[in-house]
Amino acid sequence: MEWDATVRSCLPLLLLVGLFSSYIAWGYWLPYWNGGYSPFNLTVFESLLPTATYLTMGAAVLLGVGGLIYWRRWPSMWFQHCAANYYGLVLVWGGYLTGGLSLASGVALIGAPLVGFLLLERRVVVVAFLVSFSTLLYFNFASAFDWMPYAPLMVEPRDRASVLAWINTHLFFAAPHIFFQVAVAALILGQWRLREAEAIRQSxxxxxxxxxxxxSLFQILDRQVAHAHKQEEPLAVALLDLDHFKRINDEYGHPTGDAALKAAAAVLEKGLSEGDSVGRFGGEEFMLVMPNCSRSQCQQRCEALRKSLERVECYSENGEAIALRGSFGVVWYSGQSQRPLVSDGVVQVADAALYRAKNAGRNQVVLQDIDDALLAAMPVRQQRPASRSIARRFSDIRLGEFLRISTWRQVIQSILEWSPVSKACFVLLTWIYMAVNAFGWLLYLTQRQDADEIINLSVAEQMLYISAGAVLLSVILLAVGRWLSRVNRYAYWFQSLVLHLYGQGLVGFGYFLGILYIPTGAMLLCSPVIGFLIIERRVLLQVFSGCLLSVVGLAYLSAFEVLPYAPLISVEGTAWQLSSPFWVASSYFFITFLSLLAFVLMGYVVSRWSLREAEVRQLSLVDPLTQIHNRLSIMQVLDQALSQHRREGSPIAVVMLDIDHFKAINDNWGHPVGDRILTSAASVLANNLREFDEIGRYGGEEFLLVLQGTDVDGAVVMAERCRQSLATIQVLSDEGASIGVSASFGVAASQAQQPTDIEALIQRADRALYRAKEKGRNRVEQ
Structure with a gap:
C-alpha cells in the first residue's frame, strides 16, 4: 500500500502478461500431455493466437508507459483508468472465448474488482468494472440468443478423456486468479490491520x-473507575513527580533530562504488579493505576517504587551521577460507597496528596482515602475528546445492536465491530438468505410446465429438502450463537462450524449446478474476501482451503464418472456449456446478492480504514493536552526541514522556550491550572506563527518552534513577539486568583554555509535557553 498509484496500476498488467503467456503455452502443451486431445477448437485457437500475442504485447507496452510515468512523476490518473479498463476488457474477451458462464469468468468477474478496491482508487475500479461487466453481460446474452457462438474456442467434451482435458483447462484458467486475488486480499488487509494497530499504539x-x-491513561482510568464502582472493588491511583527535575534540565540540559525520564519510566514499569498500568501524565509526572488493590498493598507498592527510583543510575553527558527522587500522591477507593466515582475527581485528590508530599519534604508517599465527603465534592465528569473511542474493542458491540441501526453505513460499521461469535451469526444470516433464495428458485423450477426439459425433477426435489434442512439447521445455530454472544464471544469451535457449513454448503450447491459454473467461481472469490474483512484469518484459511479442495475433488470425481456432473441439469451433454437465456439469467441471479454484499462491504471498509488510519496517525502526532505537534511529530517536522535546508540552502531556525516557574504553578495551584496555562500558551504561540512555521510540545512545559526560511535575526524577532504575547495571558485558578505567564526563549539557526544536524541544533537552542534563565528568565537569548 506504500507503493505509488502508478506502480499499483501496473500489477494487473503484469498479471495479464503472465496469464496470457501461460494460457498460450497451455494450449500448445496440453495435447501432448493428454494423448493428443485438446479441449480447444484448434482452427479458432490458431486464428486467435496473433490477437492474444498482440494483447500480451500491449500489456507489456503499457507497463513501459507506467514505468516512464513513475520515473518522470507525471500525473497518472489517465494511466490508472487505461490500465484497469485494458485489464478488465482483455479478461472479458478471454472469458467469452472459453465460456462467459465458466468458473474462470466468475472468479475474474468478482475477484478483480474486489482486489482492485484495495490497490486502486475507487472511481477507477468502478468505471472499469461497469465497462467489463456490461461487456460480459452482452456477450452472455448474445450467445444465449444465438447472435454469437458460446465459448467459440472450446469443444464440448464427449468422453472421459475429453472431460478430463476440459476440467483441467478450466481449473488451470481459474487457478491464477484464485490464488493471486485471495493472496493479495489477505496480504493487503492483514497489513492494513497491522498498520492500524501500530498507529493506535503510537496514538x-x-x-x-x-x-x-x-x-491512554485517561482511557484506562475511566475504565477502571467505572469497573471499581460497578463491581464494588478497591482501586488505587498514584501521581508521581520527579523531585527537582527542573534543576536537572537547567543544569545538565534536556538530553540528560530525557535520559532521566526514560530511566524512571523503566523502573516504574518494571515494578508494577500484573494488571497495574503506568503512564506519563505530564512533563516529569507519572500516573499509576492499580485496580483491585488493598490499602496496605498500594502503600507498599508505592514505597517500593520510591526506593527503586533512589537506586536508579543516571548520568549526565560529562559522566556526573544524578540522583532521582520521587514524591507520590496516592488515593485509595474502597469500593463500598454508593456515590459515583469520577476520574477527574480522583486525579484532583491525588494531585492534592502529591502537593502535601512535596510540602512535607519530598521523596515520600502520602496516601489519601476517598470517603463519601470527598466523593460528594468531586467535580462532574468531564467529556473526553472523541479520540477516546479510537481504541475501542471490537467485541464490545453485540448482535442485538443491529436492530437499532438506521443507515447502511452504520450497519456495516456495526458488523465490523461485532464479537467473533456475532460475526459468525452474520454469516449464518447470509447463508439463510441464500438458502431461502435457492429454495424459492427450485420451487419455481419444479412448477414450470417445461421443468422436465430444464432440470432433473427428482434431484430438484432432493435439493428442496436439503435447502429446507439447511435453513432449519442454520436457525438452530443462530439461536446458539445468540446465546454464545453473551456467554463466550470468542467460541472458536462455533466460528469454525458455521464457516464450514457456509463454505461447504455453497460448494454443494455449485456441484448440483455444475462445479465449473460461474456461480461457483463468484462464491469462491466473494466469500474469502468478505471473510478477510470480518473473520479471523486462521479460521478463514482453514475453511477456504477445505472448500477449494472440495471444488477440485468434485470436478475430478465428475471427470472420472464417479459422480455425475451437474446432476440438476436434465439433458446430458449440455451441462458442460450452459448458455440458454434461462441459465444466463439464473447465473446472475445467484451471484448478484453475494457480489453486491462483497462490493459494498469492501468499498466501505477500504474507505473507512483509509480515513480511520489517517485519523489515528494524526492522533499519534498530536499532543493530547495542547492539540499541537507532540515531541515525535515536531522532531519529524524539524528533520524534514533540515533535509530541505541542506538540499536548497534556505536558512532555518529553531526556538526552544520554557514556561517560567511552571513547577511552582503546579505545586501552588494544582495540575488543572497548570494544564490550562499550557493550553493557553500553545494557542497564543500558534497564533503568532506564520503559516509555514510549526510548533510542538517538546516536554512538560517546553515548546519547540521550527521556523523555515528564517535566519537567526528573524528568529529572535519572532521569539520576542511570542514572549510579549505570552505576557498578556491571565489564567484564573480554581479560587479565582489571576495567574500571569512568562517564558524564557533560546534561539539557534543553521545557515547554508554551515549546515548542522538535528541534535546539534537542539543543543544550541537548549544552551541559549539556559542562558536566558541564568539572566533572570522572561527573555530571549541566541
Missing amino acids: LTDALTGIHNRR
Whole structure:
C-alpha cells in the first residue's frame, strides 16, 4: 500500500502478461500431455493466437508507459483508468472465448474488482468494472440468443478423456486468479490491520518513554473507575513527580533530562504488579493505576517504587551521577460507597496528596482515602475528546445492536465491530438468505410446465429438502450463537462450524449446478474476501482451503464418472456449456446478492480504514493536552526541514522556550491550572506563527518552534513577539486568583554555509535557553 498509484496500476498488467503467456503455452502443451486431445477448437485457437500475442504485447507496452510515468512523476490518473479498463476488457474477451458462464469468468468477474478496491482508487475500479461487466453481460446474452457462438474456442467434451482435458483447462484458467486475488486480499488487509494497530499504539504511547501517554491513561482510568464502582472493588491511583527535575534540565540540559525520564519510566514499569498500568501524565509526572488493590498493598507498592527510583543510575553527558527522587500522591477507593466515582475527581485528590508530599519534604508517599465527603465534592465528569473511542474493542458491540441501526453505513460499521461469535451469526444470516433464495428458485423450477426439459425433477426435489434442512439447521445455530454472544464471544469451535457449513454448503450447491459454473467461481472469490474483512484469518484459511479442495475433488470425481456432473441439469451433454437465456439469467441471479454484499462491504471498509488510519496517525502526532505537534511529530517536522535546508540552502531556525516557574504553578495551584496555562500558551504561540512555521510540545512545559526560511535575526524577532504575547495571558485558578505567564526563549539557526544536524541544533537552542534563565528568565537569548 506504500507503493505509488502508478506502480499499483501496473500489477494487473503484469498479471495479464503472465496469464496470457501461460494460457498460450497451455494450449500448445496440453495435447501432448493428454494423448493428443485438446479441449480447444484448434482452427479458432490458431486464428486467435496473433490477437492474444498482440494483447500480451500491449500489456507489456503499457507497463513501459507506467514505468516512464513513475520515473518522470507525471500525473497518472489517465494511466490508472487505461490500465484497469485494458485489464478488465482483455479478461472479458478471454472469458467469452472459453465460456462467459465458466468458473474462470466468475472468479475474474468478482475477484478483480474486489482486489482492485484495495490497490486502486475507487472511481477507477468502478468505471472499469461497469465497462467489463456490461461487456460480459452482452456477450452472455448474445450467445444465449444465438447472435454469437458460446465459448467459440472450446469443444464440448464427449468422453472421459475429453472431460478430463476440459476440467483441467478450466481449473488451470481459474487457478491464477484464485490464488493471486485471495493472496493479495489477505496480504493487503492483514497489513492494513497491522498498520492500524501500530498507529493506535503510537496514538496511546508516549514518544519519549514508550509507556502510556496522557490520552491512554485517561482511557484506562475511566475504565477502571467505572469497573471499581460497578463491581464494588478497591482501586488505587498514584501521581508521581520527579523531585527537582527542573534543576536537572537547567543544569545538565534536556538530553540528560530525557535520559532521566526514560530511566524512571523503566523502573516504574518494571515494578508494577500484573494488571497495574503506568503512564506519563505530564512533563516529569507519572500516573499509576492499580485496580483491585488493598490499602496496605498500594502503600507498599508505592514505597517500593520510591526506593527503586533512589537506586536508579543516571548520568549526565560529562559522566556526573544524578540522583532521582520521587514524591507520590496516592488515593485509595474502597469500593463500598454508593456515590459515583469520577476520574477527574480522583486525579484532583491525588494531585492534592502529591502537593502535601512535596510540602512535607519530598521523596515520600502520602496516601489519601476517598470517603463519601470527598466523593460528594468531586467535580462532574468531564467529556473526553472523541479520540477516546479510537481504541475501542471490537467485541464490545453485540448482535442485538443491529436492530437499532438506521443507515447502511452504520450497519456495516456495526458488523465490523461485532464479537467473533456475532460475526459468525452474520454469516449464518447470509447463508439463510441464500438458502431461502435457492429454495424459492427450485420451487419455481419444479412448477414450470417445461421443468422436465430444464432440470432433473427428482434431484430438484432432493435439493428442496436439503435447502429446507439447511435453513432449519442454520436457525438452530443462530439461536446458539445468540446465546454464545453473551456467554463466550470468542467460541472458536462455533466460528469454525458455521464457516464450514457456509463454505461447504455453497460448494454443494455449485456441484448440483455444475462445479465449473460461474456461480461457483463468484462464491469462491466473494466469500474469502468478505471473510478477510470480518473473520479471523486462521479460521478463514482453514475453511477456504477445505472448500477449494472440495471444488477440485468434485470436478475430478465428475471427470472420472464417479459422480455425475451437474446432476440438476436434465439433458446430458449440455451441462458442460450452459448458455440458454434461462441459465444466463439464473447465473446472475445467484451471484448478484453475494457480489453486491462483497462490493459494498469492501468499498466501505477500504474507505473507512483509509480515513480511520489517517485519523489515528494524526492522533499519534498530536499532543493530547495542547492539540499541537507532540515531541515525535515536531522532531519529524524539524528533520524534514533540515533535509530541505541542506538540499536548497534556505536558512532555518529553531526556538526552544520554557514556561517560567511552571513547577511552582503546579505545586501552588494544582495540575488543572497548570494544564490550562499550557493550553493557553500553545494557542497564543500558534497564533503568532506564520503559516509555514510549526510548533510542538517538546516536554512538560517546553515548546519547540521550527521556523523555515528564517535566519537567526528573524528568529529572535519572532521569539520576542511570542514572549510579549505570552505576557498578556491571565489564567484564573480554581479560587479565582489571576495567574500571569512568562517564558524564557533560546534561539539557534543553521545557515547554508554551515549546515548542522538535528541534535546539534537542539543543543544550541537548549544552551541559549539556559542562558536566558541564568539572566533572570522572561527573555530571549541566541
